Amino acid sequence: MMDSNIISFQTCGFFFLLIFLDPVYGDMSYSFPEEMKRGSVIGNMAKDLGLERSALSNRRARIGSDGTDERYCDINLNNGELIVADRIDREGLCGEKASCILKYELVLENPLELHRISLHIQDKNDNSPQFKEEFINIEIHESADKGARFVLEDAHDADVGQNSVQQYSLKNNDNFILSVDGNTIELVLEKELDRENQQEINLLLTALDGGSPQRSGTVVIHVTVLDANDNAPVFSQAVYKASLPENSPVDTVVVTVSATDADEGVNGDVTYEFGHVTEDFKKIFSIDRKVGEIRVIGPVDYETTKSFEIRVKAKDGLGLSSYAKVIIDITDVNDNAPVISLTSLTNPIPENVSPGAEVGIINVQDRDSENNRQVRCSIQQNVPFKLVPSIKNYYSLVTTGQLDRELVSDYNITITATDEGSPPLSSSKTVQLSVADINDNPPVFEEQSYSAYVTENNKPGSTLCSVTARDPDWRQNGTVIYSLLPGEVNGAPLSSYLSVNGDTGVIHAVRTFDYEQFRSFKVHLMARDNGSPPLSSNVTVSVFISDVNDNSPQILYPAPEGNSFMTELVPKAAHGGSLVSKVIAVDADSGQNAWLSYHIVKSTDPGLFTIGLHSGEIRTQRDISESDSMKQNLVVSVKDNGQPSLSATCSMYLLISDNLAEVPELKDISYDEKNSKLTSYLIIALVSVSTFFLTFIIIILGVRFCRRRKPRLLFDGAVAIPSAYLPPNYTDVDGTGTLRSAYNYDAYLTTGSRTSDFKFVSSDNDNTLPADQTLRKSPSDFAEVFGDCDSSPEVGIVVT
Ligand SMILES: *[C@@H]1O[C@H](CO)[C@@H](O)[C@H](O)[C@H]1NC(C)=O
Ligand SMILES: *[C@@H]1O[C@H](CO)[C@@H](O)[C@H](O)[C@H]1NC(C)=O
Ligand SMILES: *[C@@H]1O[C@H](CO)[C@@H](O)[C@H](O)[C@H]1NC(C)=O
Numbered sequence: 001m002m003d004s005n006i007i008s009f010q011t012c013g014f015f016f017l018l019i020f021l022d023p024v025y026g027d028m029s030y031s032f033p034e035e036m037k038r039g040s041v042i043g044n045m046a047k048d049l050g051l052e053r054s055a056l057s058n059r060r061a062r063i064g065s066d067g068t069d070e071r072y073c074d075i076n077l078n079n080g081e082l083i084v085a086d087r088i089d090r091e092g093l094c095g096e097k098a099s100c101i102l103k104y105e106l107v108l109e110n111p112l113e114l115h116r117i118s119l120h121i122q123d124k125n126d127n128s129p130q131f132k133e134e135f136i137n138i139e140i141h142e143s144a145d146k147g148a149r150f151v152l153e154d155a156h157d158a159d160v161g162q163n164s165v166q167q168y169s170l171k172n173n174d175n176f177i178l179s180v181d182g183n184t185i186e187l188v189l190e191k192e193l194d195r196e197n198q199q200e201i202n203l204l205l206t207a208l209d210g211g212s213p214q215r216s217g218t219v220v221i222h223v224t225v226l227d228a229n230d231n232a233p234v235f236s237q238a239v240y241k242a243s244l245p246e247n248s249p250v251d252t253v254v255v256t257v258s259a260t261d262a263d264e265g266v267n268g269d270v271t272y273e274f275g276h277v278t279e280d281f282k283k284i285f286s287i288d289r290k291v292g293e294i295r296v297i298g299p300v301d302y303e304t305t306k307s308f309e310i311r312v313k314a315k316d317g318l319g320l321s322s323y324a325k326v327i328i329d330i331t332d333v334n335d336n337a338p339v340i341s342l343t344s345l346t347n348p349i350p351e352n353v354s355p356g357a358e359v360g361i362i363n364v365q366d367r368d369s370e371n372n373r374q375v376r377c378s379i380q381q382n383v384p385f386k387l388v389p390s391i392k393n394y395y396s397l398v399t400t401g402q403l404d405r406e407l408v409s410d411y412n413i414t415i416t417a418t419d420e421g422s423p424p425l426s427s428s429k430t431v432q433l434s435v436a437d438i439n440d441n442p443p444v445f446e447e448q449s450y451s452a453y454v455t456e457n458n459k460p461g462s463t464l465c466s467v468t469a470r471d472p473d474w475r476q477n478g479t480v481i482y483s484l485l486p487g488e489v490n491g492a493p494l495s496s497y498l499s500v501n502g503d504t505g506v507i508h509a510v511r512t513f514d515y516e517q518f519r520s521f522k523v524h525l526m527a528r529d530n531g532s533p534p535l536s537s538n539v540t541v542s543v544f545i546s547d548v549n550d551n552s553p554q555i556l557y558p559a560p561e562g563n564s565f566m567t568e569l570v571p572k573a574a575h576g577g578s579l580v581s582k583v584i585a586v587d588a589d590s591g592q593n594a595w596l597s598y599h600i601v602k603s604t605d606p607g608l609f610t611i612g613l614h615s616g617e618i619r620t621q622r623d624i625s626e627s628d629s630m631k632q633n634l635v636v637s638v639k640d641n642g643q644p645s646l647s648a649t650c651s652m653y654l655l656i657s658d659n660l661a662e663v664p665e666l667k668d669i670s671y672d673e674k675n676s677k678l679t680s681y682l683i684i685a686l687v688s689v690s691t692f693f694l695t696f697i698i699i700i701l702g703v704r705f706c707r708r709r710k711p712r713l714l715f716d717g718a719v720a721i722p723s724a725y726l727p728p729n730y731t732d733v734d735g736t737g738t739l740r741s742a743y744n745y746d747a748y749l750t751t752g753s754r755t756s757d758f759k760f761v762s763s764d765n766d767n768t769l770p771a772d773q774t775l776r777k778s779p780s781d782f783a784e785v786f787g788d789c790d791s792s793p794e795v796g797i798v799v800t
Contacts, residue, residue, distance in 0.1 A: 028106070030082065031120035034090035039083050042073055042119065045106060046080025049115065056080045056108070063117070064105040072102060073119060082117070090121045091158040098160055125211025127158035129165040131219035136205075138187070138221060142195040143228035149179065150187040155207030155217050162210035171204035176223075178205070187221070195225040196262035229267035233259035233314035235324035240312075242294075243329045246302035250295075254285065254328055257292040259314035266317030275311030275323055285328075287312065294326065302330045303367040334372040334421025339365045340429040343394070348436035351405040355384075360397035360431065362387065364417045372421035380414045385433075387415065397431070405435040406472040437474030439531025445469045445539040452507065452543045456515035457550060464498070466506040467539060469527035476530035480505075485524035485538065490517070498523055498543070507541065515547045516588045549642025551588035553596050555650040558583070567653040567687045568618075570632070576622040580609065581652060583616035585638040593642035601649065602635035609634060609654070618652065630656050 030043045046056050057077040065071060074085040094100030102119040132153050140150065157164040168185055170178040175193055179186045187203070203221040208214055235257060242255035261268035272292040274282070284298040285308075292314075308328040315321040345360040353359070366373040377395050379387050384401040397413070411433040418426035445467060452465035471478040482505040487494040500507050505527070521543055528536035568581040587594035598616040603609060605628060610621050618634065632654040639647040 027116040027118060029118040029120065031122055033122040033124045034088050034100075035124055035126055036084045036088065038085065038087070042082040042084060044079070044081050045075060045115075045117075049080075049106075051080070053078070053080050059108045059110045059113075061106060061108050064107045071104075073104065073117075075106070088121055090123050090160075091127060093121065096158075096160060123160050123163050125159050125163035125209060125213070125215055127163070127209075128215035129155040129157040129207035129209050129217035131155045131205075131207065131217055134219065136219055136221045137224065139224045139226050140189070140193060141226045141228055142193040143230060144189055144193060146189055146192055148189040150189075152185045152187060152205065152221065154183050154185050155205075155219070157207070157209045157215075157217075159209060159211060159215075163215075164209055165207045166210035167208045169206045169208065171206070173201065173203055175201060176203060187223075193223075193225045194230075195227045195264075196231055198225065200224055227264050227267055229263050229316060229318040229320055231262040231267070231316075232320035232322045233261040233270040233316050234322060235259040235312075235314060237324065239325045239327060241327045241329070243331055244296070244300060245331045246300045246333050247335055248296050248300050250297055252296040254294045254296060255326060257287075257294065257312050257314070257324055257326060259292070259322065259324070261314075261316045261320075263316060267320075269317040270314050271316075273313050273315065275313045277310045280305070281308060281310060294328075300330055302332045302369070303336060306330055332369045332372055334368050334419060334423070334425055336367040336372075337425040337427040338375045338417035338419050339367075340377075340415055340417050340427060341365070342429070342431060345397075345431065345433070347432070348434035349399070349403065350438050351403045351435045352438045352440065353399055353403065355399050355401050358396045358398050359385070359433065361390070362395045362397060362415060362431075364393045364395065366417075366419050368419065368421060372419055374420040375417050376420070377415060377417045379416070383411050383413055385411065385413055403435050405437050405474065406441060409435050409474075411435070437477050439473055439477035439529060439533070439535060441471055441473050441478070441529075442535035442537045443469035443471040443480045443527035443529050444537060445527060447539075449539060450541040452541055453546055454509060454513060454543065455546045456513050456548050458509050458513055460509060460511050462509050464507045464509055464543060465541065466504060467500075467525055467527070467541060468505050469537065469539075471527075471529045471535075473529060473531065479530040480527050481530060483526050483528065485526050487522075487524055489521045494523060497521070500525060513545045515545045515590070516551065518545065520544045547590045547593050549589050549593035549640060549644070549646060551593070552646035553585040553587045553638040553640050553648045555638055555648050556584045556586060558650055558652055567655050567684075569658075569687075569691055570620070570624065570654050570656045572624050572626075572656055572658050574620050574624050576620050578620050579617055580620055580654060581618045583611065583618065583636045583638065583650060583652065585616065585648065587640045587646075589640065589642060593640055595641035597639050597641065599637045599639070600634055601637045602633075604629060604631070604633045608632060611636060618654075624656055628656055632656060 028043070028045060028048055032040075032042050036042075045061075046053050051059075056075070061075055061077060061080075063071060063073060063075055070086070072084065072086045072088045073082055075081070076083055088102075090100045093102065100121040100123070102121060104117040104119065106115040106117055107113075108115070136152060138150055140148075155165050155168070168178055168180050170176060170187075175189060175191045176187045177190045179188045185205075193201075201223040203223060204218055205221055206216050206218045208216045236259065237257075240255050240257050244252070244254050248254075257272060259270050259272070261270050271289045272287050273289065274285075274287055284296065284300055285294050286297045287294050292312075294312075307330060308326075310326050310328075311323045312326050313321050313323050341363045343361040343363045347359075349357075349359050362377070364375045364377055366375050375393065377387050377389075379385060379397075384399055384403060385397055386400050387395040388398055390396050397415075411431075413431045413433060414428050415431065416426055416428040418424050446469070447467075450465060450467050454462070454464050467482065469480045469482070471480050481502045482500045483502060484494055484498060484500050489497050495510070497510055497513075498507055499510050505525075507523075507525075523541040523543060524538055525541055526536050526538050528534045570580050571578075574580065583598055585596050585598075587596055595614075596616070597613050598611045599613075600606075600609065600611050608621055608624075608628060609618050609632065611618050611634075616636075616638070618636075634652040634654065635649055636652055637647050637649045639645045
């Protein structure tokens, strides 16, 4: 403000500035705005100099410069006005100088006068503030802190003073404010940048001058936000849930996780990995680092792990990471067959368990779940067992019926368990059950009764027969031991006759049997097992002794040779065929062995007598004649029919005489003996008595029979045999009448006896024929025997 005393006007119109001029050679000073139109009047110099208008032209006024060619003003000589001659651009002339003064001289001649003219060019706001460039590019790291400053180039305004740049303004934005300190203009970060939010920011900076009208200039500040790794990857979901069937094949994609990172480049390069997981998990799943796919790489087993919960980490290139949760639920597949286990088993089971008894407990497990673990259990049909469902997965194996070890001793019970999966799986288990023995079967003889046949005279110790009893029980319960039950045979203990081998059931004779003593007997045997308590059964063994021809015929009449003399009287008048006498013989054997035949082996007169082959009857063959010797002697042999046959002989003396008195000397009768006279008399007496006796009997019997039916047979002589003559053991031991035919045979002494009329009649004859008291058996014993026989002709002992 060098010329503060100069009143300046704001230009627009043509205003004058009145200036006090120096009186001498005074300077003139004008102030006016730049950029006035050519011809515009700056001032009136004539007036200012106090000169006549014409004076100027008269005095040849002119504007002179200091040497510069440029003349921006001129003088109108007509009226003395100073006018603008050329465009006056203050900025062009003075630049940034605060005052812009153009100096000229007014030269007047005549007299020469020199007046200095100062033209103060006033600034006019004709320039806008201007920035060097239209765009300012700034790159700022997004990580720049709040308060960070970024210097900007200031704006320039050619105008000066108030018209120069007075202020700046920044168009509203979120991040920056402007700080102006003198010429230093700075962008101050007011709020942190976020590249991810706004990668580029355009700011409009306006510079304003103080002119009126005000002018402004703008520049666009292009802020590029540089990335900083300020963003961690972000998963698309916080929790990923996947459901995976077990046994999924390798390479199955379970789930794909994905995370994005707002940063760019390496900062936004996301890789995936598992967070902390177990070793087991690592064996089953893998994650693709780049893609985030979780795949199956190993066996997935629902039964091992039903669900996995892990964290997946996403990491960007520079190590920011974040986590997401991945829950993999494994779903069940029916891949486990039920497992049957035997919790307990009673084995063996006694065969007498009652139906419904529990013999075992079975547990069935299926590792699958839901329907896949619903198990049904069954058992095969044809066994007497069933499964009864018990608590939970337990089943009781119970019997449904009575067991019998002797029928079925082992059961293979197949238990089948099937689950309800789809498709169902099943498994089976075979339980081997044995049935333990109970001594429930007595030994049973193979036959209801046994018969043993043994020929008499057996060797002691010989085998009679063997019995067998079966016992289906097990071991000692089925081990059969044979024993004799106590009994008696003929008053002697049974054990003295027989023994039985306890193990084999073979029956041995202990002693020799004699058919003639007894023909049969019964033995009771017991078969007992070794159980506890033992069971037993009994059987009867009938032992039949068969005959052997071990007895030679015994001649009862006549008395055996040499013991006595028996003489038969034969009437002289006897005709041919008359019965003269009879040889009576018995054989203690039976059947063929006792079938006797009679033969005359020697006779005085071979033609005279014959003997009945089986009857033993001696008859005359022809009429007796006078010429026949009075004494006849016969030797009779009696043979049985056994093999070989046994025989006995006897002699029979016959006297052909009508009168005992005629009997010659007895000593002549015998061939060779020299009996005393006394003996002869005794014999004669005996013969007489017996003859008399015989005759008496004959008569009585004859009369009896004649009366009844057969008077013709009167003559047939018959000899009753005293019971005493029978062999002592000649008895029917059995006496039951159940003898087999072979045994019946021995009831007949001879075939001829059938027709015989003579019977040994019991009680009647006992009186007349006293028993020999030396016999072992009393007569009544025989009486009983023969009495029985009387009613049954087949078994009677008949002697003719
Ligand atoms: C039971 O099975 C066993 C072994 O397989 C076999 O030896 C036996 O004979 C079977 N028993 C029955 C009664 O089927
Ligand atoms: C025999 O039966 C009894 C029960 O009667 C039983 O206790 C025993 O075990 C059985 N013996 C054998 C060897 O089976
Ligand atoms: C067998 O006989 C004996 C002796 O007489 C008797 O004690 C037992 O009970 C009998 N046994 C049977 C099964 O009849």
